[in-house]
Amino acid sequence: MKLLRFTILSVAALFATSCQSNTKKSSTAENSNPALETTSKKEKLSPQDLSKYETAYFASGCFWCVEAIFESVKGVKESISGYSGGKEDNPTYEMIGYGKTTHAEAVEIYYDPEVISFTALVQVFFGSHDPTTLNRQGPDKGTQYRSIAFYKNEEEKKIIEAYIQALKDQDVYDGAPITTEVKEFEKFWIAEDYHQDYERNNPNNSYIRNVSIPRLNRFKQNFKAFLKEDAH
Template structure:
């Protein structure tokens, strides 16, 4: 499969430098590399695209990463992986549901394949940390790859097998592989949070550096305006 053959074209291990470091403001880190403009698509336009679902820590970070990828038309922050109906941010944040912060990715399969989105997912977070991503701890920040059909499940499992076979990580991958059930859109103030709040302390200290590390290592995946 191309997904395995191209595995080491991307220096995945470089993305996790300082992943566990103490979070602090970096005066040299700016929001200049965040996507500056965004095309708003109607619901009808969005429905022409395929969807994919992932969870890998704070959805502010994950949304910004996927929105920088060519072929991705829209990314929505929300909650998935649990049984609670209509969860709120407060419920999820305090561990009162089984949901994780997740994203809904609308993408054009003629531009980017699901297998490449899986590469983006694994290459933009540390899949070996249990119920944690960077400074964020709790089951709501766990790593999950959701699949909608057998083909997607196989792509995920094959990619994990390739990562493990080639010992890309020093620790076991703990990413959950879950059949997609329901995605609940997060409150409106969470949508495009990183884009709209470039100087917010968490965004400057955690989100922007994470986005910039991804962009440095996945240059061929980026939209022209995000280079």
């Protein structure tokens, strides 16, 4: 059966603020609605705990969205927002926003390969964004939002390339070219603290309400078999 292609964000979302427009923590007023506040606390794993797991790296638009999507996936122990794919050292959110680096907003994923495979993570990656929109996801435009599937070894590279070829063979995107970069992983720079778990911690932020949550919900609707029990 043909893999589902996610639709472009709704008209309402297109008029929402972009991921890059908010460079500080959301105001108290934005988070004052108790009806939208999250009630569960995320368990924090130590670096020692995380060292037990495999890592994978992807970029597919605003990292607030991507982090939340991967954290809903069974077998994923942690998803961290950051920057990768460029050459500059110590990139910051401000530098990224003003186009002063060649990095993309990316996520570092720690996963248990006994629960979920790298191939499945690649499927999550392609199933949760539109890889045919060059340097853009929804309302977010710029090279920092480009689609990149990183590989750490030749096996991962082959998996990514084979999956892209399968998407082309099945004409999943109706002839539209896949713009995803297949790039060897070099280094991941962790983003500023306030970006971590941004969707969970800022549920009333306008971008989160209009872009991130609808994107996450579309993924959940179409990939129920991938979800953790508490993510349904």
